[in-house]
Amino acid sequence: MKYILMMNCPKAGYDTFGAWPKEDIQAHIAFMCGLNKALRESGEFVSAEGLASPQQALVVRAGKDGAPITDGVFPEAKEFLAGYWIVDVESPEGAYSIAARASAAPGPGGAPMNMPIEVRQVMSGPPDEFQ
């Protein structure tokens, strides 16, 4: 079963990340690379992406003629998707445990950040007919 683990972060988080001490930034990046490597080795990795800073984020809607209408940069208070993993695991608990590992990524001073990670199951094809 596949799950998406979404790491949300307040916009302010993006700005403060850049202000962390160098070794903390490096430790954080190394942790994320290590997590991805571990997921590949355990045969659970499907995909993972980190998203660019929301500075340039826009909301797009179709106008009357179908042309894109863009809404400016978001207000400060909003939470943004910072990145996600898609994992293929044997059970929901498998997904929760990976989410907990990601959540504990080191922050300033190396302390675990305990970020909220939203865990959602990815929908699958039609169900089987016999059980």
Add this chain to the structure above:
Amino acid sequence: MTPGSLDTPSEYLLRELAPQVLGAVIRRFRDFAAAEDAVQEALIAAAIQWPREGLPGNPRAWLIQVASRRMTDHLRSEMARRRRETAAAMQPDYVAPAAALENDTDGDDTLILLFMCCHSALTPSSAIALTLRAVGGLTTAEIANAFLVPEATMAQRISRAKHSIKTSGVPFRLPTEQERAQRLRAVLHVLYLIFNEGYTSSVGPQLQRCELSGEAIRLARAVHSLLPDDSEVAGLLSLMLLTDARRLARTGPDGELIPLTKQDRSLWDREQISEGIALLTATLSKGSIGAYQLQAAINAFHDEAARAADTDWPQILALYDLLKRMSDNPMVTLNHAIAVAMVHGPSAGLELLNALDADGRLNGNHRLDAVRAHLLEMAGDHPAAIAHYSTAAGRTTSLPERNYLVTQAARLRESANSNTASEP
């Protein structure tokens, strides 16, 4: 193998030979994991060379030779590495035994490999992946494609599975008489899971995943030909054939789910249905009846009905009664409730669902809500049916099923509205 390079008969030959060749190489070199890699390379070499140079006179011997050569290369570099690392270069494990165990037949090798790959030490997904590669002769890329994961992920899953087999110390031989029944159950369960993976194909690369059902049927056929007297093996093969026969009718052009009652039965594969029924009839005369045979029989009654209204529900109910006695599975109880409703009316079925509520094991499971919605609709209680269709839609993780359930709720709401509108 490499798409488009081998014709279908050669590809099937290659897949059929894969476990036999692997068995021979393991006997000679005794290292399952390395032998499996070597055979995989030999299969890939065959897929490239055979279309160009023609089928060798003895394809099996050709594959064994190529795989053995790879194996020797591997051992040579392994020994060189060991020589560098330790003084003890020659490990007794790596000396090929002079005489292989000639008494065993090639067919047994396929069985032994199935027993190994479907060992209970492996998680279901590892067992599935390893079975498809070592016994099914599929490449890692093909398996990864079928499960929509990156090839590297699937490669890791397979190599971990091989490692588990190594550490669990399963010997390369048939299980003892005492173990056999239980181990065979595990094998059949893995084949059943592979079939389901294909049958529950996601909306995207449908064709790839349908091949999984085909592969499960092919493997079940192989086991059936090796154990023709085992009625559960025949039962599983029959169940697969009778279910797969409806595949084309089961989804609409956009992948939407079409329930059994609404399917265009002219799309059902008659040949496959006849084969499944013949297999089943042959096993039923043998006496012992297992769960796969019962499920096959239930599907046979569905497949034999020319119209949904012709379905022999009393017979299906009798089969569910038997199945229920055999296993304490709440899903069986749920299907039993549907059969009861079809024979004795919706309120009798709904009463059984109340018992399932009390049982608790299906709490939060969308199927319980979906069946309740269906029976409530049959009973004419549309508002309650709408509520349960909606609950079920919110709980399912299958996209086509979600769409189906949401549509059912909308259909009932609309008919309620048009009824009110037409009232004076």
